[in-house]
Amino acid sequence: MSKISNNYGINNNNYYYEQRSDLEKELGWVLATTASGLIYKSLPSFSNPFLKQMSKEHANNHLYKDVFIKAVENSGLKEKGLKLIHEANPQTDIGRGLNACFVPATKEIRLNAEKATISGFHELGHAMNNMKGGWGKFLQKLRGPGYAIAGLMGSIALLSRNKPKGEKRDLKDLILDNSGKIAFAAMLPTVIEESMASYKGVKMAREAGLAEPLVNNLKKFYKKALLSYGGYAIVTGLAVYATSKIMEKFTRPKKIEY
Ligand SMILES: [Zn+2]
Numbered sequence: 001m002s003k004i005s006n007n008y009g010i011n012n013n014n015y016y017y018e019q020r021s022d023l024e025k026e027l028g029w030v031l032a033t034t035a036s037g038l039i040y041k042s043l044p045s046f047s048n049p050f051l052k053q054m055s056k057e058h059a060n061n062h063l064y065k066d067v068f069i070k071a072v073e074n075s076g077l078k079e080k081g082l083k084l085i086h087e088a089n090p091q092t093d094i095g096r097g098l099n100a101c102f103v104p105a106t107k108e109i110r111l112n113a114e115k116a117t118i119s120g121f122h123e124l125g126h127a128m129n130n131m132k133g134g135w136g137k138f139l140q141k142l143r144g145p146g147y148a149i150a151g152l153m154g155s156i157a158l159l160s161r162n163k164p165k166g167e168k169r170d171l172k173d174l175i176l177d178n179s180g181k182i183a184f185a186a187m188l189p190t191v192i193e194e195s196m197a198s199y200k201g202v203k204m205a206r207e208a209g210l211a212e213p214l215v216n217n218l219k220k221f222y223k224k225a226l227l228s229y230g231g232y233a234i235v236t237g238l239a240v241y242a243t244s245k246i247m248e249k250f251t252r253p254k255k256i257e258y
Helices: 022-040 043-075 117-131 135-141 143-156 171-177 179-207 212-251
Strands: 015-018 083-086 101-103 108-111 254-257
Touching (some): 022 212, 043 179, 108 117, 117 135, 117 212, 143 179, 171 179, 179 212
Antiparallel strands (some): 015 254, 101 108
16 A cells, blocks of 8 residues: 555545555456446347347338338439348348348448338338438437447546546546546437437338338337347446446555644
C-alpha cells in the first residue's frame, strides 16, 4: 500500500488517499467481467420471442408474399435501384428464414422469399429510410459509430480509477463515470431507426392491401423485433454500468481518516 502524495496527497484535513493494491484491482477486474458476462446472459430473453414467432410464421409465408411484392412495387424504390435478393443458403440465418436485412451499400433487401416475407415490410422500411433521406437515413448512419462507441465504453469501464472521488472531474473522468449511460445512448439511434422502419413497413403493408388481422399480427411481430433491439441497448448499458461501478469500488483510491 502506498500513500498518494503531491496531487491528492496528505493534506491538513485529517485524511489522506491510499492507492489500491494490484490484488484489489485484479479482483475488481475479475468481478466486473464476470458481472458483465452474467448480465449479457439475459440477452436471449429479449430476442427469443421474436425468433419463436419468426419460425412460426414460415408456414404463413403465402399470406404475406404477394402483398410484400406489391408493396415493393408501390414504394417506387425499384426505380431507384432497390433489389430483392432471395437467399436460401441453410448456412445463414437469412437463408434459414430467421432473419432478413437491407444492405445500404448495395440497396438490396435480402431474405428467404419462401419463408420470411413477413420480415420484408420492415426491411422495405429500412430501404425507405435510406433511399428517401431525412432523419431515417441520418439515424441509420449513426448505427455503426453507435455500436463502436458502446463497445469502446465496455473497454473504458474496465480501466482503473486513479483519481479519488472528491477530486475535480475532467472530460476523461466524466466519460469514465458515465460509461454505462453513454453506451446506452449510443445505441438509441439504432433502436429509433428500427422502430421507424417497422412503422413505415406496416403502413406500406396496409396500403398494399394486407388484411387487417394480418396487419395486427405484423405489428405484434415487429414489436418483438424491437424488443430484441431495445433489450440489446438496455443490457449493454447495464453491463457497462455494472463494470464501471465495480471497477470504481475496487480501484478508486480509498479515503483514510485519522
Ligand atoms: Zn431492422
